[in-house]
Amino acid sequence: MSHAPHAPRHSRPEPATRRFLEISTKQNSRTDGSEARALTATKPWAYVSSLDGLRGLAIAGVLLFHTGHLDGGFLGVDLFFVLSGFLITGLLLRETSGTGSVSLRRFWARRLRRLFPALATMLAAVTLTVWWLERAAAGMAANGEMVRTTLSDGPWVQLHLINWHLLAQDAGYWDAFGQSRLFAHLWSIAVEEQFYIVWPAILLLTAAVIGSVIGVHRRRDPVVLGWAVILACGLLAVLSLTLMILLLEPADPTRVYTGTDTRAFSLLLGAAAATEPARLLFRHLLQLLGRAAGTVTALLTAGILTSWFLADGTDAAGLFTGGLFAHATASAVLIGLCAEHHARPERGREPLQAVLESAPLRWLGQISYSLYLWHWPVIVLMAPELPGLSGWAHTSVVLGISIALAAASKYLIEDPVRFRAGWARGTTGAVVFAMASAALLALWLLLPQPAGPQIDVTRI
């Protein structure tokens, strides 16, 4: 099974963004209606620690799914999608409300700094490792076929198109066909990357339409902009769900499971939850529920997790005809409630928050991107046939190695590049990115492929 879920997104505005928000707030001294609302209504959610906890739950589900312990753990990917849509859209909307526009260059540069270093490192390390293992005949699960698929899949990962490549290769996600593909799990990363490329442009277009229809100044009104985004999200999400239903092949739903078009609704529902009207709705809902809010939120979480235990892969009734959509909707509501609850600390700390904000779960969420990147290659390369390992013992070893690699990736690569590496910004950063990309391309092209099996012509 080659499912793979996802990776993390940020929960904390990056330093540059925070500085920008502070500056823009100070500079906004005009007092016309929309400007005032922009200043008062969009107090940033900033870092929401419980969302890291949700990431931790999501990656745990995925890990248990891929190690054969939780048949519905693949739904963790869906939670990742919703989280990504929510967090990214929140950042974009804040920037739009503050400046009336979005700097695509800065946005994509941030995305690259966030995602590329860990990904490139994993790609290179895994490729060289499997190549060496095959040449050294070092056993384990590495073989010529695996090296060939790794080298051929690599460029598509780099192009953020691996999900479409795997579909074209007929590498069904739900059968054993993808077992030898070390990068099969990156389909979901590709879906998110494609979303990151397209979505800001759609938001800009939405803001432009608002500006042309009801006045330029109104596009900075978070409520007006929010309603427009909700409308866009709603239409696109319904279209996405419709495509999922129409394109579904019950015998093998790989197409609808890994297609960007058919999975977009999860990202879009997360995006809708990040808008100002949705935020107001969550606020009112929490006020309405009063002391029962904690119980309701806990029940919502329990419902989502229960679905992970009840879902049985493709056999789950209605999974692709509304089930995933319902899961994404519930996830979006939960995320919105968690974020709004976090923004109102006077409400006190509910039991659910205590769990989601617990240190182990938050830490798991914080390393979830790298953990997601590394876990599948580790699982494939460390097949259960390893002597003396099976069941939970094997799972423990696989997860232990994956977590160690993920932690190293987080602290040695992700964080330094995001927060401390001055060379990763501006022109220097672009040059480094281009050079690293070229090096990866050279890796795919120049690394000698193992020869295919020799045909015995005397036996045909």
Added chain:
Amino acid sequence: MTTQHTAQKAMLIATGLTAACALAACGGATSDDENGSNGNGDGRAESGSAAETGVSPLLLLGDSVAAGQALPLGQALAESGGYFIDETSTGGGNVLGPNAEAQWEDLPERLEAAADGVVVYQLTSYDWGTPDEQHDAYEALAEVTSEVNADLILVSMPPIEPDEFYADHMDELATAAEAAQNVAGEDEAVEFLDATAVWGATYSREHDGDIDRSDDGIHTCPQGAARFTSWLLDELSELYPGFQPADPDQWANTGWSSDETFTGCD
């Protein structure tokens, strides 16, 4: 396995957007063109003699199982002076059963490439239906083939080890060969070839110690695909007097066995 037409279109669009990089990246990572397996390159080296025997052009229809066999077949036919056209389709290619309608939409047009030659249809693992439905579908295929003045050769599929996906359709697949044989008996322009001589009556991963079939229980591996190719060329030489298949030494080890179409073979 799933129908990939939409995905392939999307991939092509996306590839176009990133053309330079994609071309650079994929040129060395795929081997289809090198193998001439898509009717390009070596596959176009048609000789007059092969065409005169009526065996060329030869167009192969089938699903992803046949797609693996198309790799050596394209090489072998090219070395034999024939022109090979690979019209197999991963996740489809069937003339009845799921999504067959999509196949029929442009099938007559695609078969025009086989004008005055041969169409080989390897029964697919998706040929689900009643015996009558199977008969009608193969008969319809014979009709559109005759419209381009080509012969039709129906070839039985390799026996499979069914997983959950196929388990409920094994009874239907079991009647497909007989339906094809009946159509061949009714139409002089149609031949039926029973490939049991190649694969055996039931799925077997190994043949004489060689890995013939993928561990997925469905697809073929290079050695098996090569044995099938050799067998089919021999059958063609009997059906088309004058056609002389190339020696396996000329096509068996030309690089196609490293194609990533073959999985579960190491």
